[in-house]
Amino acid sequence: MKIKFIYAYALLFSGLFLFSCSSDDSSNNPDQESEEIENTPIESSEVVSKILIEGATKEAGTPPTPNEAISFEVVSGTSALQTEGFDIAINSDTxxxxxxxxxxxxxxxxxxxxxxxxxxxxxxxxxxxxxxKRSVKKTVQAIEVEADVEIDVDFETSLEPGTFCYVICVYDANGNISAPQEVCITVESWGGKNDLVAVWNLEKEEETYMEETYSYIVGEEICDDYNSNFSCEDDTIVEYQYCGLVDSGTLNLKVDGTYVYETSGYENELDYEASVNECKAIYVKVEDYYWTKGYWAYNAEKEEIYIVRYEYIDRYGDEEYSGTYEEGDAYVGSAKVILSGNSLIILEEDIDSSYKSYFNK
Known part of the structure; x- marks a missing residue:
């Protein structure tokens, strides 16, 4: 009953919010307005006053003149998120x-x-x-850039979406300074694509590894591909399988740029002591529940969604893990978005694997 109540509340809250923010003015284009905001130039003095860089000391004037005796490469991207900022990933032979x-x-x-x-x-x-480590959660897990150095850059909450650039050069212990490199950053606005605003119901997941694909359908029980076994007191060998299912999953992307994501289901665990005594596999159903809340943003150029997680609850039977993250230290991830009518696919790809979550509304 509790799971159904939470699910119904999410539906009602989302519907109420969308209705209260709707407009009869068809000339308004939320997606276009969001892009215009993100393309607004931010004054350099404002960024300097509202940027927080780990390990940095602010100095007046300009940096020392480079002798260009060393080189480096910036391997990070050009997108940033409000408050959370961005990372500068650097590689160098020096x-x-x-x-x-x-x-x-x-x-x-x-x-x-x-x-x-x-x-x-x-x-x-x-x-x-x-x-x-479950594919349904990998869409909100960050993928770290492999780099020699990674600089954490955060923003104060008052920095608005827009664009600015940074110029960076690196130095070594011998006083050598590289030639500068310039990178322009877009600070994404929360939300950003009106067609994504909805309560999305999880249908299935697909995990592909080394060209082999595994599917997990919501509401259908799945079991391990292999059997385990235990020995009875008379040395009889009994085989058993671990099975479970996800019975519901929703991703609520709200117009204000916040989101709520939750799944519920169960896993059948072996009651080892009872099984040995009865010399047969006896299972105990263990409830499994996951909930997370935070902000989302959309990158139209890359067709990617960014998920910024500030709160989570992960409950498995009697064990529960929960936590909140401070602004600037949230758990950030990104994934490809494939949107078609009432269907949504969230895709994450690694070097030799991919994860797809299928939703409808």
Missing amino acids: ELTGAYLQIKNVDGEVANEYFDIDFSALSGKSVPQHIK
Whole structure:
């Protein structure tokens, strides 16, 4: 009853919110408005005053002149999220000790301050202590860029969506400074694609690994491909399987850029003591529930959704893990979006595997 109540509440809340925010003015295009906001230039002085860089010291003036004796490559992207910011991932053949970073707007105006970033002070982003390795959750898990150095850049909450650029050069312990590289960043607005705003019902999942695909359909029990076994007191060998199912799953993408995602189901676990005593497989049904809440954003150019998780509950039987994350330290992930009418596919691809979650509304 509790699971049904939560599900119904999500449906009612979403419907109420969408109705109250609807408009009869067909000239309004929410997607276009979102893109216009994201393309708005942000003044370099505003970014400098609202940017938070791990291991950095703000200095007046301009950085030292490069001698271009060393080189490097920026291997990170050009998108950022409100509050959470972005990462600058760097590769180099040189053992680097730091970087100089300047902010400029898209018109070329450079801020009159710069950041001196000490790489020895970088700690890396925190990783949640409890993450179940299940494909339905991989769509909200971050994929780290393989890089020699990763700089964590966050924003104050008051920085609005828009565009700006940064200019970065790196240095080593011998005083060598690379030539600068410029990267322009788009700070995505929350939400951003009106067709995605809905309560999406999970239908099935597909996991492909080494060209072999496994399907998991909501409401259908699945079992391990192999049997396990145990020995009775008279040395009789009894085989058994682990089975389970997901009986419901919803992804509620709201117009204000927030989301709620939850799944519920069960797994059949072997009651080992009872099974040995009876010399047959006796199972106990263990309830499995997962819930997460946060913000979402859409990148129209890449056709990707970004999920920023601030709260989660992961319950398996009597065990429960839950947590909240501070702004700037949320759990961030991205995935490809394939949208067609009332159908939605969220796709994540690795080097030799892919994960698809199919939804409808």
